[in-house]
Amino acid sequence: MIVALGSNLPGPYTSREALLEAALTALPDVGLTLTTRSTWWSSAAWPDPAGPEYLNGVALVTTDLSPVETLAALHTIEARFGRARGEANAPRTLDLDLIAHGRTVLDGDLVLPHPRAHDRLFVMGPLAELASAWVHPVNGEPAFRLAANASVGRDARSIAKV
Template identity: 80%
Template sequence: MIVALGCNLPGAYTSREALLEAALAALPEEGLDLVARSSWWTSAAWPDASGPEYLNGVAIVRTGLSPSETLQALHRIEARFGRERGEANAPRTLDLDLVAHGRTVQDGDLVVPHPRAHERLFVMGPLAELASGWIHPVSGEPAFRLATTASVGLDARPGQPARS
């Protein structure tokens, strides 16, 4: 399973990196076991680049939860870290997106793989770093190729290396 993480507000934490590291540490409490994670990538706010810069990464996670249960778990973690859902693309303390869950799902608001992740360099770049040969279940394209054809967040760049 693949989870994209991002934030552009540190909330109660000293930095965006500290917040994202704490979010990774919270995954097991929700039945989501961290297998691997990318380095943190930075990118301008989107679609309004005047907002605070984003820090993003990708995690490979193992779970016995269904896609719906996984999404609910991710939303609980977001809420614990101060995420308030309001205006689309507004600055946020934590954004956790379910990118892939081993199969395709379309059930109401739940769409897996994430319908726009393949367009975002700040998702595909970290994923290609972590699992370059991962194959998108709809397009059939590998992560490394999707990173080269992304159309959103083209300023995204690796910044801070993954901790062991």
């Protein structure tokens, strides 16, 4: 299972990196086991680059939870870290996106794989670090090619800290 993490507001933490590291340690509390994670990637806020910069990464996790239960678990962690849902693409303390749940394809209230992740370098770049040959279950493209062709967040760069 693939989870994307992002933050552009540190909340009560000393930095966005500290907040994201704490979010990773909270995964087991909701039934998710971290297998591996990417470096952190920095990029301008999107769609308004005047906002605070984002720090993003990807985690590979395992779980016995269903896709819907997994998304609910991720929302539980977001709430714990002060995520307030409101305006789309607004600055936020923590954003946890379920990118893929195995090879599951869903097109309902929950869409899997994530409908826009394949076009975001700040998701596909970190994923390509971990699993460059991962193949998108709908478009059939590997992560390394999706990263190379992503059109959103083209300024995203690894800050190479793990």
